[in-house]
Amino acid sequence: MINETVISPAEQASARCLQQVFEAMAANKNFLVEAGAGAGKTYTLIKALRKQIDENAKKFLRMQRRIACITYTNIAKDEIRSRTDNHPAVFAETIHAFAWDAIRDFQKILRSQIHTLSDRWPERIAEAGGVTNQEVIYNLGYPKITDQEIFLHHDDVIKLLIYLLDDLKFQQILTSRYPVIFIDEYQDTNTDLANALLRNFIVPEKGPLIGFFGDHWQKIYGSRSIGLIQADADKLVVIGKEANFRSDRIIVDVLNNMRPELPQQYKDPGSVGEIIVYHSNEWTGQRRTGGHWAGDLPADVAHEYLNAVINDLKAKGWVFEKNTTKVLMLTNAVLAEEQGYSNLIAALGPDDLLEKQDDYISFLIDTIEPGIAAFIEGKYGKMIDAFGLQSPAISAHSKKIEWHEKIGRLEGLCREGTIGDVIDLLKETRKPPLPRRIEEKEIKLADLLAKPPEDRDEAETNFVEKYTSLRAVLYAEVSRAADFINDLTPFSTKHGVKGAQFDNVLVVLGRGWNHYNWKQMLEWAHAGIPAGKQDSFERNRNLFYVTCSRPKHRLALLFTQDLSNVAIEQLTAWFGNVLIPFNLPE
Structure with a gap:
C-alpha cells in the first residue's frame, strides 16, 4: 500500500511563494514578500536566509561580508538568530543597531550633521561650546554632548543613515559589507528610510540585493512608517504568500472577503x-x-x-482562560476600570498612556519596570541592561552593595509609593539616572509651582495640572498598565x-x-x-x-x-x- 502525503492548499501556496523568492534571488532581483496574517512570513524569511547561507556564506565570510537581516524588535532579532543557528554570515539586528553599525566609522560626516538632527541639537551644541572633534556615540539613546563625546538619540541614528544613503562612497561601502539585505516587517520601516532605499538602490538597480518581508495591512504602529513599499514591477518583484496556517476555514473566508486581492488558502479545508x-x-x-x-x-x-x-x-x-481565550479591547470605555489604572489614564489620557507618548510613562514602563523585575529575580545583568548601564560601573563589591540598597528602596516605593515618590528618589540616587527630558520637565514643574497660579498662562496651568496629577498617582497603577500594555493579562x-x-x-x-x-x-x-x-x-x-x-x-x-x-x-x-x-x- 502506497502512503501518499497530502499537501494542504496552504502548504502548496507557501511552496509557490518560496520558489518565486528563490527565483528572484537567483536573478539578483529585489523582491517583496506580501504575507497576510497567519501566512508564515518568518518561515519564508528563514528559508531565504538559509538559501543565502548555503550558496554564499563561505564566499562572504572570506571577503568579510555578511547577510544583513533587519528587524524592528529584539524578540524578532533573537528568533532569527536562533533559527539560523547564530550563523556568522548572518548579521541579524534591530534597525537602530544596523544603522549604527553602518554609519559609526563616518565620524567626520556625523559631526557635520549633528546640528540638523532636531531643533534641540543647536541648543545642546551651544551649551557644550560647539562641535569640535568629539567622538559620536550611540548606546543608550539619550542625546547629550560634552567636550569629549556626542551621544545620539535613537531617531538621530536613522536620520544619519538616511543622509549617508545619498552618498555614493557610503553606498559602495555598505554594498560591499552587506551584499544582501533582508528587512523583516517592512511595513514598519521609516518612510524616509524606505524612500532612500528605493531612490538609491532599487530604482537605479544597483547596490545590495534587497528583500522585503511583511504585510502593509499589518502596519498598525506609528504614522512615520511607510506601510506599502511600491516600485515598478521590473525593479521590485512582488510575491504574494497566499496561505493561512493559523485559522479555521470560516475565519479565513472572512479575511478573504476583506482582502480579495490576496486570497489565502486553508491549512485544513475541513475545519469548521x-x-x-x-x-x-x-x-x-x-x-x-x-x-x-x-x-x-x-x-x-x-x-x-x-x-x-x-x-x-x-x-x-x-x-x-488565559492560555485559551483572549479579549482584545479596541475601546477605552472599559479598559482602565477593568485593569486598575483609572487614575493614571485620567491624569494622562489614553493615548499618552497606552501609546507611551508621555516621557514619564515611556521611561517608567520601558526602563524602571523591567529593571525592577530583574532585581526582584536576582538577575543583575538583566537589570543593568534594562537600566541602560555599563556593567563595569558596578563591578566593585562596594558598588554592588550601594546599588542593592538603593534599588531596594526603589522597589519598595514602586510597591507602596506614588509616581512622584519614585521620581524624587531617582533624582536623589541617579540609580538609574532620569532621562534628560524628564529632568527638564521636573525643573519646569518646580519653577511653575513657585509661580503664583494667577500669573501662569493657560499652557502653564495645564502643564502643572497634568504633572501634579501624574505624580500623585500610586506607582502600582504604572505596573498594572505595564502588564496590560505588555500583554501579560x-x-x-x-x-x-x-x-x-x-x-x-x-x-x-x-x-x-x-x-x-x-x-x-x-x-x-x-x-x-x-x-x-x-x-x-x-x-x-x-x-x-x-x-x-x-x-x-x-x-x-x-x-x-x-x-x-x-x-x-x-x-x-x-x-x-x-x-x-x-x-x-x-
Missing part, C-alpha cells in the same frame, strides 16, 4: 470554526456624546455588556496584538481613541473613502483586520459603539449572517 458578531443597537439609553466618545455606551453599561457577552459565549462552550489592547495568536478571541470595539472610529471605517469600506481620508481608513481597517486574524478557531466581536445600517451591511458582506442584535438580560 465559529464567528459571532454582537452589536448594541438594541440598547435604548442615552449614549455618550462629544469628541472621540460619541455613540458609545456609557462606561458602566459597556462593562455590563462585556460581562453579558462573556456569559453568553460561555454558554456556547467558550472557555475563558487576559485582556489586550491594540498594542499587544500584532504577531500574537490564540485559540479563541473576543474583540470589543468602541470609542475612546482619537484615531479609531469603527462605524466610520465600515461606512467608508461600503460607500468609498472620502478624499484625504485614506490614511485614516487604513489605520482603522488594518487594526480591524489584524485583530480578526488572531484566532485559530473562534472569533467573536462586540460593538459597544452604535452602528448605522450601512455599517451593518458592510459587516454582513464580510462576515455573513452571524450578526446578533444583543441587549442586556433583564
